[in-house]
Amino acid sequence: MTIQAIIFAGSEARRLRPLSYAIPKPLAPVCNISVLERLISQLTAAGFDAADIIFPVLSSDALQTITNYTSPGFRLSINQRTNLQQGCVAATRSVLHKDAKQVLIIYGDSLLKADIKGLLCCHQENQSKGALATILYHKPPDFLTPEREGRTYHGAIRMDSTNRITYFKEKPLVEEIISTTDVANAAVFVCERSLLEGGEFFNAKDYSFDVFEPLASHASASPLFAYGIGNGFRRDLGTVERLFDANMDVLSKRLDLPIPGSELFPNCWIEKNAEINNSQIHPSTLIGENVYLGLGTEIGPNVVIGRGSVIGDNSIIKNSLIMEHVTIGEGSRLDYCVVGAHSEIGHCQNLPRYTILGRHCSVGALTWMVPS
Numbered sequence: 001m002t003i004q005a006i007i008f009a010g011s012e013a014r015r016l017r018p019l020s021y022a023i024p025k026p027l028a029p030v031c032n033i034s035v036l037e038r039l040i041s042q043l044t045a046a047g048f049d050a051a052d053i054i055f056p057v058l059s060s061d062a063l064q065t066i067t068n069y070t071s072p073g074f075r076l077s078i079n080q081r082t083n084l085q086q087g088c089v090a091a092t093r094s095v096l097h098k099d100a101k102q103v104l105i106i107y108g109d110s111l112l113k114a115d116i117k118g119l120l121c122c123h124q125e126n127q128s129k130g131a132l133a134t135i136l137y138h139k140p141p142d143f144l145t146p147e148r149e150g151r152t153y154h155g156a157i158r159m160d161s162t163n164r165i166t167y168f169k170e171k172p173l174v175e176e177i178i179s180t181t182d183v184a185n186a187a188v189f190v191c192e193r194s195l196l197e198g199g200e201f202f203n204a205k206d207y208s209f210d211v212f213e214p215l216a217s218h219a220s221a222s223p224l225f226a227y228g229i230g231n232g233f234r235r236d237l238g239t240v241e242r243l244f245d246a247n248m249d250v251l252s253k254r255l256d257l258p259i260p261g262s263e264l265f266p267n268c269w270i271e272k273n274a275e276i277n278n279s280q281i282h283p284s285t286l287i288g289e290n291v292y293l294g295l296g297t298e299i300g301p302n303v304v305i306g307r308g309s310v311i312g313d314n315s316i317i318k319n320s321l322i323m324e325h326v327t328i329g330e331g332s333r334l335d336y337c338v339v340g341a342h343s344e345i346g347h348c349q350n351l352p353r354y355t356i357l358g359r360h361c362s363v364g365a366l367t368w369m370v371p372s
Contacts, residue, residue, distance in 0.1 A: 003120065003190070004100035005043055005051035006092055007036075007108040023062050023359070024055055025109035028243055029323060031250045031259050032271070032288045032307055035237065038257065039108055040071050046116035050075040052095045053108065057081070087205025093196055100193060105207070107187035111246050113232040113257060114188060122227040123190045126163075132215070132223035133191035135165065137183040138234050146174045153236065155185035155208050157226055165224035168216035170208035183226070185212075186234045231256075240338055240356055247304050247321050251284045259286060268300070271307065294330060306341065323359075 009026045026036040036053070043051055057080050058066070066078060079095050086094075092103060104120065106112070114136055123134035137157050147153050151171045158167035158181060168185070169176070185208065195201065195211070204210035215224050233255060237243045249255040252267065261271035267283035270276065271291070279293040282300030287293070291305050294313035299305065306323040312330030320337040328334070329347035337351050340359040345351070349363055357363070 002097070002099045003048075003102045003104055004097050005048050005104045005106070006095060007039065007051055007053040007106045008088060008091075009036075009053055009055040009108055023065060024058070025237055026053070027062065027065055028237055029304075029306065030111055030237075030243075030246050030257070031269075031286055031304055032324075033258070033260060035111055036066070036108060037071070039106065039112060040074055040076070042112070042114065042116055044071065044074055046120065048104075049073060050077070052077045052079055054079045054081055054091050054095065087210075088207055089196065089201065089204040089211065096193070096196065102190055102192055103196070104190045105188070110187060110237055111233075111235040111250075111255070111257075112186075112188065113255075114186070114229050114234070115232060116188075118230075119188065119227045120190055123225070126225040129162070129164070129225070130223050131192075131225045132195045133189050133212075134225045134227050135212070136186040136188040136229055136234075137226045138186045138229040138232070139183050140234065140236075143182075143184050144174055144177060144179055150174055152177060152184075155212075156182050157185055158182050159226045160220070163226045164220070165212075165216050165222050165226050166219045168208070168212045168224065170206075170213065183228075186229055188234075244321050244338055248284075248302050251286055251302065251304060261286065261289075288324065312347065 009024045027034050053076055055078065081091055092105065119134060119136055123131060126134050140154060143152060143154055150173050152174050153171065155168065155170040156172050156177050157165055159165050201211050212224060216222050235246050235255065237246055250257045250259065259269050261269040264270045268281050269286040271287065271289035273289055274287045274291045276287060276293045277295050279297040279299055284302055285300035286304045288305050288307035288309065290308045292310045293299065294311055294315065296314040297311050298316045300318065302319045303317050304321050306326060308325040309322055310327045311317065312328055312332065314330055315328055315332045318335045320334045322339045323341040325342045326339050328345045329349065331347055332345055332349040334351050336353040337355045339357045340361060342359055343357050343361040345363045
C-alpha cells in the first residue's frame, strides 16, 4: 500500500523571533543538525525515500537553505502555502499523490524521536477495527502546566483498553485533564485517504479541531486510535528558550539523539576540521565542523559552536548557543547568549546575559551592551 509522507513546517514562528525571521522552525539547529535533517533520517530508517514539505512563503535565502538540507537518496518536494487561511487539511489535499492510499502527517516544527515504522504497522492492525487514523501520543513534562487562559499547550487524548480514542480536545483547560490516564497528541499521525476526501471533512481546516475532536466524540465507535511514543519524545521548539534548552538537553544526553563529531573526552564533541589550538574546553560542549578557536579561548560549559564559526583569541563563551558561520572577535565574553547564523561580534565585547541576536547581526568593536 502506498503511503505518502507530508511534513508541515509550521507557521511564521513569531515566538522564535529574531531567529525565525530568515528561516522557518524546521531549519533550526539542534547540536548543529537541523530539525528537518533529523526528521529525514528517521523517515529514511522507516523506509521512506521521499516526502513533501509544506512551508509558509519562504525567502530566497530560506529556500536555498532548505534545498541544501536534502539528504542523498531522499527526495524532498518543497511546497509553499500562499494562503495560510487555507488550513492544513486542504493543504494536504493540494499535494496528495494520485496513488497515495494513506498519508503520514508530521508537524515538523518540533524535535522528534519516534518509531515511525511502528506507528505505520499499528495503523495497519487497527484497520481491521475500522481505523481511519492512528495518532502518536506522548506524556510531555509540561502537559499539566497551564499557559494562556489556563490551558495546556498540548492536545489531550483519552482512550480505552484497545487504544481506541474516546476523547480528543485541543489545548483544553488543565483542570479538564485526567492526569492519571490522559496523554498528549505528539503531532504525528497516519490516516486514510478517504478521511481527507470524504464530504464530512471537505471544508475542515485544522486536523485537531475540525477532524479529530468530532471523530473522537463517537466514543466507542470512534475511528481514531493511538500509538505510544515509547522511549521517544517530542520537544516543542516554539520559543528561543525552548530551542536553547533542547540543544543543551541533547548535548548533555538528557535527550537521546545523535551528536555529530567525535567525543574527544566525556561530553566534549569535536567535528571534523575544527582547529581548537589548545583551548580550554569544558563539558558539555560541541565544536562544529571547520570551527576555528583562537589562542587562549575558553569554551564551556554548555556551549554549542556552529559550523564554520571563528572565535577570536582569549574569548570566553559559556552556556551559549552559537549558530553557523558566526565571527566573534578576540577578548569577548558571552554567557547565556544565543547568536544567529552569519553574525559578527567585534573585539572586546561583553554581551549581557540572555542576549539574543538574529541572523546577520553585527555588534561593533569596543562596544558595551547594557541590559535595559
